Amino acid sequence: EVQLVQSGAEVKKAGESLKISCKHSGYSFTSYWLGWVRQMPGKGLEWMGITYPGDSKTRYNPSFEGQVTISVDKSITTAYLQWSSLKASDTAMYYCAAGYAFDYWGQGTLVTVSS
Amino acid sequence: QSALTQPPSVSGSPGQSVTISCTGTSSDIGSYNRVFWYQQPPGTAPKLLIYDVNNRPSGVPDRFSGSRSGNTASLTISGLQAEDEADYYCNSYTSSSTYVFGTGTKVTVL
Secondary structure (H helix, E strand, C coil): CCEEEECCCEEEECCCCEEEEEEEECCCHHHCCEEEEEECCCCCEEEEEEEECCCCEEEECCCCECCEEEEEEHHHCEEEEEECCCCHHHCEEEEEEECCCCCEECCCEEEEEEC | CCCEECCCEEEECCCCCEEEEEECCCCCCCCCCCEEEEEECCCCCCEEEEECCCECCCCCCCCEEEEEECCEEEEEECCCCHHHCEEEEEEEECCCCCEEEECCEEEEEC
16 A cells, blocks of 8 residues: 655744655655645645656645755655745645555644744 | 646535636646646645546546646546545646646535
8 A cells, every 4th residue: 555654743933944854654755756736725736846756856836945955865765845034924734645646645734833 | 937726615515526627828727738636634644635627546536537728737536435535636737848737726525
């Protein structure tokens, strides 16, 4: 059974850094694209970017490029989404998803940033 | 990249059919078969309903069907049930080698 388990909720201050994680199990980690999706409070889904763990090729939504970094650690089949300097507007639920069609989803990580 | 356009809400009585439209451009929906639909009940993660315009993953009821005409994709829910009440999102591959979600549609079962 494919499982994506995300790290727990975070409460941070503006200007702080953050790295959230998405642990894969149940399938070949290097065979599927993995992406991140943002959902701001009461709003819709936004596609942030995807990475292919097999060769670390990564593509970003232009709106998020330079604002976040997507990475993977193949040795522990874990993907990451990180910020170097958070803003209050980064407050949102963040989902990781994997598969050709985003067939599999994590449970979400709630990030709250206070100003 | 601009979000694909969906109606904010649609509603129907149990047993009826509803259709959700998703309008893009010739740079996304109109040019690629990689069009997807997701269902998101309140407080939960999204779930894949349709992939490649009109294909259902295993386990998705055949009440859900997808189609496309030009730059507009559609999701039809036939035989509406109370459990179908949720938010629905379309998603498409784009000419920039990225993906874009739709604005989302809330389905209400009357």
